[in-house]
Amino acid sequence: MVAEATLSPDVLSKYEAVIGLEVHCQLLTQSKIFAADANAYGAEPNTNISAITLGYPGTLPKLNRKAVEYAIRMGLACGSEITRHNVFARKNYFYPDLPKGYQLSQDKGPICVGGGIPIKAKDPVTGQSYQTTIQLHHIHLEEDAGKSIHDGDEWATQLDYNRAGTPLIEMVTDPTIRTADEAGQYLTEVRRLVRYLDICDGNMEEGSLRCDVNVSIRPKGATHLGTKVEVKNLNSIRNVMRAVDSEFLRQVELTESGGRIIQETRTFDAATGLSYGMREKETMNDYRYFPDPDLTPVVVSEEWLADIQAQMPMLPAALYQKFTRVYGLPDYDAALLTDAKELAEYYEAVCTNTTNYKAASNWIMGPVKGQLNEKTLRDRQFPVSAERLADLIALIDKGTVSQTAAQQIFTLMAEQPNASPEDLAKAHGLIQNRNTDALQTLVEEVLAAWPDKVEQYRKGKKNLMGMFVGEVMKKSKGSADPKLVNELLAKTLQNI
Numbered sequence: 142m143v144a145e146a147t148l149s150p151d152v153l154s155k156y157e158a159v160i161g162l163e164v165h166c167q168l169l170t171q172s173k174i175f176a177a178d179a180n181a182y183g184a185e186p187n188t189n190i191s192a193i194t195l196g197y198p199g200t201l202p203k204l205n206r207k208a209v210e211y212a213i214r215m216g217l218a219c220g221s222e223i224t225r226h227n228v229f230a231r232k233n234y235f236y237p238d239l240p241k242g243y244q245l246s247q248d249k250g251p252i253c254v255g256g257g258i259p260i261k262a263k264d265p266v267t268g269q270s271y272q273t274t275i276q277l278h279h280i281h282l283e284e285d286a287g288k289s290i291h292d293g294d295e296w297a298t299q300l301d302y303n304r305a306g307t308p309l310i311e312m313v314t315d316p317t318i319r320t321a322d323e324a325g326q327y328l329t330e331v332r333r334l335v336r337y338l339d340i341c342d343g344n345m346e347e348g349s350l351r352c353d354v355n356v357s358i359r360p361k362g363a364t365h366l367g368t369k370v371e372v373k374n375l376n377s378i379r380n381v382m383r384a385v386d387s388e389f390l391r392q393v394e395l396t397e398s399g400g401r402i403i404q405e406t407r408t409f410d411a412a413t414g415l416s417y418g419m420r421e422k423e424t425m426n427d428y429r430y431f432p433d434p435d436l437t438p439v440v441v442s443e444e445w446l447a448d449i450q451a452q453m454p455m456l457p458a459a460l461y462q463k464f465t466r467v468y469g470l471p472d473y474d475a476a477l478l479t480d481a482k483e484l485a486e487y488y489e490a491v492c493t494n495t496t497n498y499k500a501a502s503n504w505i506m507g508p509v510k511g512q513l514n515e516k517t518l519r520d521r522q523f524p525v526s527a528e529r530l531a532d533l534i535a536l537i538d539k540g541t542v543s544q545t546a547a548q549q550i551f552t553l554m555a556e557q558p559n560a561s562p563e564d565l566a567k568a569h570g571l572i573q574n575r576n577t578d579a580l581q582t583l584v585e586e587v588l589a590a591w592p593d594k595v596e597q598y599r600k601g602k603k604n605l606m607g608m609f610v611g612e613v614m615k616k617s618k619g620s621a622d623p624k625l626v627n628e629l630l631a632k633t634l635q636n637i
Contacts, residue, residue: 148390148394148397152393152397153390153393154361155360155361156358156359156360156361156393156396157358157359157360157361158318158319158320158356158357158358158385158389159316159318159319159357159358159359159366159367160316160318160319160320160323160354160355160356160385161278161313161314161315161316161318161354161355161369162312162313162314162318162324162327162352162353162354162381163311163312163313163314163352163353163354163355164311164312164328164331164352165285165310165311165312165351165352165353166215166309166310166311166312166331166335166341166350167285167307167308167309167341167348167349167350168180168208168211168307168308168309168340168341169211169340169342170205170207170208170308171207172205173194173205173284173307173308174204174208174282174306174307174308174309175193175203175204175205175245175306175436176191176193176194176202176203176306178190178191178194178306180308182347182349186299186303187300187301187302187303188303190302190303190305193306194240194302194305194306195241195302195305196240196241201435202245202433202435202436204229204436205308209227209252209282209439209441210449211310211338211340211341212253212280212281212282213252213253213441213446213449214338214340214449214453215253215280215310215312215334215335215338215340216252216253216280217449217453218334218337218338218453218456219253219256219257219277219280219334220256220257221253221254221255221256221279221280222253222254222255222256223252223253223441223446224250224251224252224254224441225440225442226250226438226439226440226441227247227250227252227282227438227439227440227441228249228250228432228433228436228439229245229246229432229433229436229439230245230246230247230248230249230430230431230432230433231243231244231245231246231431231432232244232245232246232248232428232430233428233429233430234428236286237289237298238286238287238288238289238300238302239286239287239305240302240305244283244284244286245283245433245436246281246282246284247283248430249430251279251280251281251282252281252282252441253279253280253281254278254279255277255278255279256276256277256280257276257277258274258275258330258331258334259272259273259274259330259458260272260273260274260275260323260326260327260330261326262320262322262323262326263322264320265320265322273323275314275318276314276315276317277313277314277315278313278314278315279313280310280311280313281310281311281313282308282309282310283309283310283311284305284306284307284309285304285305285306285307285308285309286304287301287302287304287305288300288301288302288303288304304348310340312331314327316355316369321381321382321383321385321386321389322382324354324381324382325379325381325382328352328378328381331350332345332378333480333481334456335350336481336482337454337456337457338454338456339454339482345376345377345378346376346377348376351374351375351376352374352375352376352381353371353372353373353374354371354372354375354381354384354385354388355370355371356369356370356372356385356388356389356392357369358392358393358396358402367392367402368402370388370392370402370404370405370406370407371405371406371407372384372388372406372407372408372409372416373406373409373419374408380409380411383409383411383414384409384416387409387414387415388407388416391416403421404421405418405419405420405421406418406420454482457479457480457485460475460478460485461475461476461479464478464485464488468492468498468502469498469499470498470502474499474502474506477506478502478505478506481518483518483519483521484510484518487505487509487521487523487527488501488502490527490528491504491527491530491531491534493527493531494527494528494531495531495534495535497534497538500534500538501531501534504530504533504534504551505530508548508551509523509525509530512524524554524555524558525551525554525555525558526558529554529561529562532563533547533550533551533554533562536550536562536563536566540573540575540622540624541566541572541573542562542572543573543620543621543622543623545619546566546571546573546619546620547562549569549571550562550565550566550569550571570618570620571619571620572620573620573621573622574620574621574622575622575625577625577629580613580617580621580622580626580629581629583613583616583617584613584626584629584630584633585633587609587612587616588609588630588633588634588637590612591608591609591612594608594609595637598634599637606627606631609630610623610626610627610630613626
């Protein structure tokens with residue numbers, strides 16, 4: 142356990158953090174990486190298992206081709222070099238949720254090498270935004286362990302092997318991250334990328350995206366690396382950032398008090414914001430890696446790699462450029478619409494049916510997004526189809542309905558998804574009134590009812606025009622065309 146640091150800003154400013162992240166992403170394959178067992182979250186404990194998953198004697202693993210393709214997709218998205226000749230190794234350690242007594246992983250030759258992920262972060266002192274690229278050391282493939290449940294029984298740890306054998310990619314950064322915000326922004330980008338690529342759902346609360354944080358400190362200006370401490374299994378972006386800050390403070394306080402930082406594994410308590418020592422960190426020799434004799438090497442041919450490249454979707458950075466340059470959107474709109482693949486796809490679908498690209502953006506960022514939560518967004522359960530939304534925008538552009546009426550029509554469309562916006566507008570009396578004679582009558586009635594305001598307007602209080610327009614709109618029950626009302630009011634007031 143660590144106490145809350147009480148060091149002054151001057152003392153803290155003498156040190157800098159050196160941070161590396163290890164992000165584990167469960168891959169969305171239908172079956173496990175070396176067995177035909179279902180790869181599904183939420184099943185009853187110990188139902189998605191077989192003799193292969195449990196490591197029975199005489200069983201043989203068989204590699205899931207789709208898992209390899211998903212790992213390559215992530216490597217291509219990050220600009221990594223793809224390893225052509227891949228070998229799996231046994232990582233030996235003994236823990237109750239590892240039924241075979243070893244984990245099949247990649248040791249010397251990870252499937253993806255190098256690359257990086259651009260991020261935007263904020264300086265913790267100045268608050269200024271800046272761009273940087275978090276460099277990747279590698280991405281490797283491996284299988285997940287089972288799950289130990291410590292709070293299900295008062296006297297024993299329970300084991301669920303459903304997760305054992307789930308395919309993972311582990312993304313290991315170089316130790317180039319310097320702040321908690323950089324760590325949080327990097328993890329945010331990783332989650333966005335895996336979702337765009339459809340290789341992982343990114344649900345940290347379900348454990349399908351997990352993060353281990355390696356933190357060390359050194360005096361500012363130094364180039365050597367300090368003794369690193371690993372904080373394990375963080376399940377939210379916020380907790381990753383909290384753990385980085387907490388570990389930095391702990392190490393500075395320990396150093397300043399004359400203590401010694403040891404290489405260890407710690408766990409982070411989200412409730413208290415404190416970390417606790419678990420065990421001294423293992424070294425590579427402790428795992429006794431050796432090539433698995435039951436798995437043949439995997440060769441990634443040029444043809445296979447080209448086929449994977451051809452199936453790559455357009456990624457957030459490319460979509461951002463398209464939205465700003467082709468559709469002419471402001472930076473804010475483009476950033477929000479590319480935040481999730483589903484929003485970007487929906488926006489593009491609307492734009493295939495309208496050329497009013499900014500209106501489409503406004504509707505999606507406003508009413509559409511207002512009716513979505515993360516679940517309905519991930520399930521692509523949009524309240525109104527892209528075609529219907531484009532039809533509604535067309536009604537506004539043609540002056541058939543007002544912007545105010547369109548808001549009401551949108552609500553009706555969400556309740557009746559098969560009805561056209563024009564039919565709903567007619568059925569509920571929301572077609573915009575452009576009858577000049579009828580509106581002129583309403584204008585004259587309003588001006589006659591407010592003679593004192595008319596006199597004030599004539600004496601220069603021009604902001605009363607908004608009041609007059611509002612009164613005419615009330616009389617028309619919202620059906621009047623505001624633009625035409627403004628024109629009629631201006632002409633009538635000029636002739637009084």
